Amino acid sequence: MRTNRWLGVGAALVAAAVVLSGCSNPAGAEDTQAAAGEPQYGGDLVVGLYLEPLALDPHRQGYWETYRVSNNIFEGLTREDTTDTTGPTEIQPALATDWSVSDDGTTWTFDLRDGVTFHDGSDWNAEALDKNVRRISDPTYEFYDESSAAKLKQWFGTLTSGTVVDDDTYQFAFSKPFLGFPRILAQSMATLTIGNPAVWEQYGNDGFADHPEGTGPYKFVSRTVGDRIELEKNEEYWGDEPYVDTITFRIIPNNQTRLASLLSGELDLISYVQPEDVETLEAQGFQVPEGTGSSLLYISYNFTNPAFEDVRVRQALIHGLDRQKLADELYNGYAEPQYSFQPPGNEAYDPEVRDFEYDPEKAIALLEEAGYGEGDLAFTIVVDVANQNTAEWLQSQYKEIGVDVEIVSLDRTSYIARAYGPEENDGLSLDEYGGTYAEWLSQGFAGLAGKGLDPADFPEITGAIDAAASTADPDARIDLWKSAEETLRNEAVVIPTVNLTRYYALGSNVEGFVWPATNWYDLSKVWLAD
Amino acid sequence: MALLQKPSGEALAAVRGPAGSRAGGPRRSGARRRSRARVNAQVVLALVIIAAFLALALFAPLIAPYAPDAADAGQKYLPFGSSGHVFGTDEQGRDILSRLIWGGRTSMVVALIAVAASTLVGATLALVAGFSGDRVAGLIMRTIDVMFAFPVIIAALAFAIILGPGLTVVVLAIVFVATPYVTRVVFAEVKRHRGREYVEAAVSLGAGFWSILFREVLPNVAGQIVVYATGLVGAMIVFSSSISALGIGVQPPEADWGRMISEGAKVIISGNVTVALLPGLVVLVVALAFNWLGDGLNDVFDPHKRRSRS
Amino acid sequence: MGTLKHIGWRLVNILPVLLIVSVLTFLIGRLTPGDPIQGQYARTFSPEQIEGIRDAYGLNLPLWQQYVKWIGDLFVAGGGRSIVQEAPVFDILWPNFLNTLVLTAAGVLICAVVGIAIGTVAGAHHRRFADRFSMLFVQVGSNLSVYWFGLILIWIFALQLKWLPVSGMQSRGGGGFGDLLAHLILPGISAALISMLVLARFVRIGIVQEKQSDYYKTFASQGAGGLSLLGKHVGRNILPPVVNIIGLEIGTLITGVLFVESVFNWPGIGTQLLNAVNGKDYPLIQGGVVLIALCYLVVNLVTDVAVDALNPRLRRR
């Protein structure tokens, strides 16, 4: 057994936080005149989301917008360091203070944090954790939740047992080595975030989302689907005291309306700023922090279309794409080109790698080689209506290498249905996704399989991914993932495009907001200046 | 969609103006002659506008300074009055003027076909319902109820999903939206004719059901139908902009006024107002022209105004 | 008595329409590609895993079983459970539905007040400048995209003049009735736009016609003034058709309020329905459509009853 190597860092941070909170004066914060830069307590933070969050159930939840809400309510055993804006986020202790893995990489033991209570005051302990684990894995449990289990199967499918060692210690045993586990536990979706078992014992599994309770810095107050979710400060929070008293999440899917609401001061923070609006906002004194989430826009092929069986065709389409120009023109420079399937912020991301650089001559030559003269290769690009502009840009870009592209832009569900059940002449489709965990590569690859890629056709890739996923050697793990990514990259099975460098916008009085290199943020550190 | 105006059955009477005939009013008063001249001027103006836009659409390749899909994203959102792009450029740096010229091809044709189809279907249903027994009329009107009660976007999305996006979907969606309105308006009008003596006379003269509907009643409601249908043209182009915002409809980069409005609306708050304003104005002008044309055509269907023998 | 029987009969008549709407909605949902599970998980999960989740939600049962279950759920289980939101459908829809009613009410009010005002001005000045100007205004208005018009309103009144809020139903930290009203003005106008113009045309024609009627001459011949005549007699006589038009427009508003809700982020049933459609949340779509359809049909029925009640020929019997 080895002590988690991040433990030291985490402990240091906790200590720093304690010092910081000691310096501030929570009780008198509202009365004393706070100097600029000095955190203030109180106020209502209003956040504009661009999507309706899904159920506030830790085991059923999906989408980042959901997690941007729910991570204020729920916590996992671990969490990502959301103060880190540059590299891959570090994994910090959350409801577990310490963890270790057996040498064969299959058994994880967690020391649970003491003195933590759920929002209803009941205790957080190994027993509570066990109920969470059983809810998603043990069909004999009274509150076994089939739908949660199905969703969490991705990471917990190899879980063989969960054991209460003592009140503060819990052990997970997997049938295969699973070194990525602590980082997976800090993710948003298909993972084991901790909910209060007392709630499902009282309201049933379906009722949990109406009474979401966890251990997080904010407590659930109310939700009106389609309108807002209101949270209030958890006075009993075990960690640093959050600054704002209440957080209101408003759901404003219309980009223009969300922008206008921020401009008019109805909102303090919005997700998903259109590149077009950055200048408008900055000109009016709004903050549009630079940063990068752990995601990327990528184009994938319809592998059921015979044209893409030829690797030269796939390469040609990458050579034919000027990603720098895409970022500059379409995204007004508020994006950076991507050349790797692992997104920035991923622990296995290597910013130096390059796939097939922009070279239209080469693209034309490759197509020629594959038997496609100018105008011979024609297909449709299928996009979600939100990405229509990118598709249009691609269309004119590919025209330059003699490829005729037709656009089919669809509403979200129809898009998914079409992209993952493509028609014969479909060629490309466009998605955005990513994560900080190296294992994301396997997810991304699984997604490609949904688009008709037969993993059996790419044994090197599947082999490399398997090797990386099941290694028991922590030192080799990241390198294995990197090499898996390289294998995948060389096969040209996907076209990474860009990553947005502006995503959130804030009012001028919003302080303490950090855009970490992951897909959500920590609002407990945000405070409102006068 | 509340996009539809409903000229009442009585609209016609109002257009005709106060008939002083019983009190000995002259057949053709000066006032009417003058308003007739105004109507004519309006119709001519309408025809000129429509013809101009049709000509622009027809000769788009010759007239438009650029190809409608000639994109240069480096030149995007150029403002109105930019050199080389008088009307500015859009999100992809395409010339708005050229796209407006080309856009007429799809927008006007689609709207006309769709409105014609819904008018045909709606008017037929209304005529049949108006002259059928309770059961048939009830069946037709319940069907109309179903269409009315069914949220438009669901229907439009369903068409889009079933058929795949494209022009056909726009046409079908418009037909789905407009048909119940046409039916209701024409039905109300037809009902006014149901008890008329000329219908009874036709029965006594041996006219059959269809003959009464299409040879006797239809000419009497045709003017009304035309007024209503032409009023729909503009509204339906606007409606097509609403559904293209949902990803239904003409696929990019094809130019289409409705799509241009919806794309423009994506950046109104961002400050690129002309991108939305120009197609909006074009649709407005064309719609007004069709409105005026409809009023004029109504006169054509009305022998009171068509002939002026005395 | 006869009237009551008729109302009953009409209520019964609503059922087949609803049934057809429900079957259509159900079939459209199920027979078109895409489903809520795929929508959420296709990017990350393998097809087998997705199939497993579908099983968990009962989406692999035979269609008729799903339909029958849903119809049952409508009556006993709050319309079934939203697959995406994980909550009973009517629990989700009801608050939104009420919000939509609030917006519709505001729209109807604005529609009635402004529409009648424009129509009256035009009708009273038949064929004069005020009439022509109002009617041009009406024609222009009825050819505007509501979506586009709404954004322009926001730009002018909320961002430039800062008179009114942009979106939603309440200001920061909530607000009273006045706050709600402030939030209602712009969406109300947008929602009412087309309907108010329809109404204006109607009122105009009504006034023109009533002014030619014999009773108008009777009162005029007795020295009654234009205004009292217009207000009392003409007003009362065009009331039934006006109520009828307003009723029809309420129906149209309810089924078509989606675009307004989207622009002003009004948390209504249209927004919800669009969400549901985007996520292909079957139970939510079905519940929403049935609710909207029911509402539309009931409004139609109420309108007919109201119009009858306004008819003196029926008052006595």
Add this chain to the structure above:
Amino acid sequence: MTLQVSDLVVEFGTGDDAVRVVDGISFSVAAGETFALVGESGSGKSITAASVLGLLPDSARVASGSIRLGGSELVGLSARELRRFRGSQVGMVFQNPLASLDPSFEVGNQLREIIGLHEPDLPRVSREALAVEWLGRVGIKDAPRVLGSYPHELSGGMRQRVMIAIASLSQPALLIADEPTTALDAVIQKQILDLLRNVIRTTGSSLFIITHDFGVVSYVADRVAVMRDGRLVEQGDREQVLAAPQDAYTRELIEAVPEIGTRFALERAGLPRRLGVRAPDWAVGSGSPVDSADRADQVGGAAPAVPVAGAASGVPRGEAASARPGEPLVVVERARKEFVVGGIGTGESRRSFLAVDDVSLEIRRGEVFGLIGESGSGKSTFARLAGGLLPLTSGTVTFDGQPLSALKGRGLRALRPRFQYVFQDATSSLNPRVSVGEQIVRPLVRFGKAPSVRAGRARAAEVLDLVQLPTGTFDRFPHELSGGQGQRIGIARALALEPDLLILDEPTSALDVSTQAAILNLLLDLREQLDLSYLFIGHNLAVIEFVCDRIGVLEAGRLVDVFDAHELFAPGRSPVTRALLGAILPIERSAVGAVDGELEGLTETTEPQPVAG
């Protein structure tokens, strides 16, 4: 002078486009007198009346001339200034009592409002009392019920009484009545005229009455003016104008009126039974030197004088006697028709009523069967039942041996050419959007009576000729035709199919008298030429008696009397028949006031008889 109109010119439109509808007329109405303005439709008489109070349509205006009321000049006053005169000094009664009250308010409400207009300070209770008083004065006995009623709950006659009360209650110096009885049944018409006479007698008002009916003139007027095409052709005292019209047009109008007994007088004189044809000594003191040329050829030799009511006992000879008995062409047995109307959404409550109640009769081949009754008596419904336009609720209709009531669809349609309709209102029975030629040709082609459209056109030309219309009419649209021309088209369209029976549903009641005369003459001609049978529906007994061989009287859907035309005055007539007879306003060409008693006495002394038929 109460009203002094001089050189009045009314124009529609302005400038070069202006059309004069009243062209420099002058007349005056003295205090207490009844002045009648007579003219046919389009003559400008109603416009003249409307111009007094400035109630002209928007597009019309007084171009020149003067209208003085009492001492005040009304021309040139603004609407606001005119309002002072409206009601208080001039009351107005309009033609259509069904529409001249606001349908949405109770009668009491409207009366109180109008009283308030004249006496704003009067408290509500007094207004109510005044309203009750005036309803009493116009002969309404149950005033409270009427005050609490909506207009639609009152009969046409009652409504016209209320209108008269409204017009008179401020006791204006002048009461203008614009065709006050045209829309009413004969019986009611007489009551209303009596009432008007009565009212002006008590209020001392002058009465300015607009009418097209010389019977009305004869009954109420002191002085008469005859208007044609915007000009006055003649004016003078009633006796003088009626008895010795100076103008040919006036005479034409008077002679065109069918009167009871005319027919038999003509028959006895051996003259053709046509209107406008008269025995030379008919009009006492007639100074007319020459008949109009087109009529001269019809007028035969001398004819004996015929007393008005004298025919009652006499058995006529001639035509009536020569009427072939004929076998039954149409046999109606126990016909019943129940209508269900209304229901939610229709604006009316759902109810059913019996329009035709157990009627049996037969129409014989070659005869003219007249069916008369007041409005609402079910006569039009009966016509539609008899001609297969409406299904029977029970009973049977047999046409020439074929059970019409049992036939449907194709079978019925095949039989249709044999019985044809002529409707009351030519304008509404002709399709306004189809040229009249087309309307004649379509059925011909449909029934194979014309093998081609070309042949159809030829046949159409024939029938147009038959109804004395130029072939050029073919391409016209109905609105381009006058009422009489329209009715000729209606007849031509029916005749083109060579029917055995024409069902004439009040074919002349919407027409001016001269046109009516022409149409009636045409119908009589056609019957002789084409060997037709007629079912002739009407409400004017004089017309019916003039045209028909046998007469049936309907009341409330029941057939109460059936008799030969010459038996009109026989003792067995039902009270309904007698009431109809009593309501006739003959044109009194000689002494004044003789009219009142004569016929009335007849109706009141005769005993009720059991229902005939």
